[in-house]
Amino acid sequence: MPGNRFGQLFTLESFGESHGPAIGGVVDGVPPGVPLDEGVIQPALDRRRPGQSRHTTQRRETDAVELLSGVFEGATTGTPVAFTIRNADQRSRDYSDIADRYRPGHADVTYDRKYGRRDPRGGGRASARETAVRVAGGAIAQAVLDHLLGGVRVRGCLVQVGGDAVSPEAWDWAAVAANDFFCPDPAAADRWAETLDRVRRDGSSLGAVVYVEADGLPAGLGEPVFDRLDADLAKALMSINAVKGVEIGAGFGAAELHGEENADAMTPGAAGPAFESNNAGGVLGGISTGQPLTARFAVKPTSSVRIPQPSVTRDNEATEIATQGRHDPCVGLRAVPVGEAMMRLVVADHLLRQRGQCGGWA
Numbered sequence: 179m180p181g182n183r184f185g186q187l188f189t190l191e192s193f194g195e196s197h198g199p200a201i202g203g204v205v206d207g208v209p210p211g212v213p214l215d216e217g218v219i220q221p222a223l224d225r226r227r228p229g230q231s232r233h234t235t236q237r238r239e240t241d242a243v244e245l246l247s248g249v250f251e252g253a254t255t256g257t258p259v260a261f262t263i264r265n266a267d268q269r270s271r272d273y274s275d276i277a278d279r280y281r282p283g284h285a286d287v288t289y290d291r292k293y294g295r296r297d298p299r300g301g302g303r304a305s306a307r308e309t310a311v312r313v314a315g316g317a318i319a320q321a322v323l324d325h326l327l328g329g330v331r332v333r334g335c336l337v338q339v340g341g342d343a344v345s346p347e348a349w350d351w352a353a354v355a356a357n358d359f360f361c362p363d364p365a366a367a368d369r370w371a372e373t374l375d376r377v378r379r380d381g382s383s384l385g386a387v388v389y390v391e392a393d394g395l396p397a398g399l400g401e402p403v404f405d406r407l408d409a410d411l412a413k414a415l416m417s418i419n420a421v422k423g424v425e426i427g428a429g430f431g432a433a434e435l436h437g438e439e440n441a442d443a444m445t446p447g448a449a450g451p452a453f454e455s456n457n458a459g460g461v462l463g464g465i466s467t468g469q470p471l472t473a474r475f476a477v478k479p480t481s482s483v484r485i486p487q488p489s490v491t492r493d494n495e496a497t498e499i500a501t502q503g504r505h506d507p508c509v510g511l512r513a514v515p516v517g518e519a520m521m522r523l524v525v526a527d528h529l530l531r532q533r534g535q536c537g538g539w540a
């Protein structure tokens with residue numbers, strides 16, 4: 179199936195369905211000699227894993243990654259790095275009642291209209307189970323960045339649940355690992371816990387906004403015109419399940435600024451221009467400035483809700499659907515490690531492209 183591979187020089191090809199035996203990927207373009215084993219990838223998968231708090235789906239998965247190729251004695255060989263993640267908890271019976279009916283907000287209807295058939299178990303290929311592959315690929319990308327460049331840090335957090343946003347003054351990166359929400363504002367995390375308990379009891383769901391950034395990037399990454407760094411990042415983030423909007427830097431807020439407020443003023447710095455602000459989100463003309471690359475993305479509310487909704491059957495007859503299976507009341511939570519992974523893939527790809535065309539970074 180086309181459309182399952184991402185990147186130009188550093189590529190991730192993903193395969194697998196929610197309830198098949200396994201999901202997995204092939205990462206190609208990895209330079210030789212990059213230190214890599216399962217222990218490099220597993221911690222990233224553990225951050226994305228479901229069932230870690232009452233606020234995420236209770237699907238039980240160990241998400242244990244197995245490397246199949248491209249690695250010898252703890253380092254990459256330069257050949258494709260293939261990996262699998264077995265699906266352990268495949269409770270197909272939870273989903274059997276929706277095989278012939280389209281769940282509103284899901285890809286059931288579009289897969290059927292495109293292919294004429296689909297794997298209905300747990301959403302098949304459209305399930306966010308596939309995002310585990312991206313997270314594993316992102317960990318390999320980070321290993322490449324660490325090996326070639328060093329000092330590139332990609333991190334993300336949840337900044338809004340429903341209409342309730344974090345307070346910028348309370349932002350504390352250290353808090354992100356200390357709550358169930360990847361939230362940088364402990365007070366907001368407490369509010370969200372209460373809100374999501376209520377929403378879950380009501381059988382409903384809420385959307386969210388995720389922030390991701392990469393710092394430690396050199397200036398010069400990104401291609402002008404179609405493969406701009408920000409364009410590739412927008413595509414990468416937009417390709418995550420349930421994402422409905424992406425902003426780079428000041429994003430839609432830039433439309434409300436005057437030119438002199440929005441343009442990031444420069445002064446002479448120790449190693450080239452120093453910027454006084456970062457409304458550009460670290461990109462000018464599609465090329466990194468050396469400032470942090472920053473983006474936000476909006477995640478829609480979980481479509482699987484217990485509240486009955488009108489829909490149609492495969493035979494186009496009226497029906498009603500109320501989801502009985504497991505679901506997250508806010509899938510934005512688990513999208514944080516996925517957003518970080520997609521940013522890592524984009525940065526690693528553009529680092530290799532920059533190295534290929536302009537040299538540098540042995």
Ligand SMILES: Cc1cc2nc3c(=O)[nH]c(=O)nc-3n(C[C@H](O)[C@H](O)[C@H](O)COP(=O)(O)O)c2cc1C
Pocket residue numbers: 235283284285301304305306309418419420421478480481482504505506509512513516
């Ligand atoms: C980490 C993650 C977990 C998700 N879990 C669920 C879920 O439990 N229930 C659900 O209805 N949608 C879930 N989704 C969203 C669906 O996969 C997605 O909405 C669906 O495939 C339709 O695709 P679209 O929303 O991108 O158009 C999740 C998304 C992400 C990123």
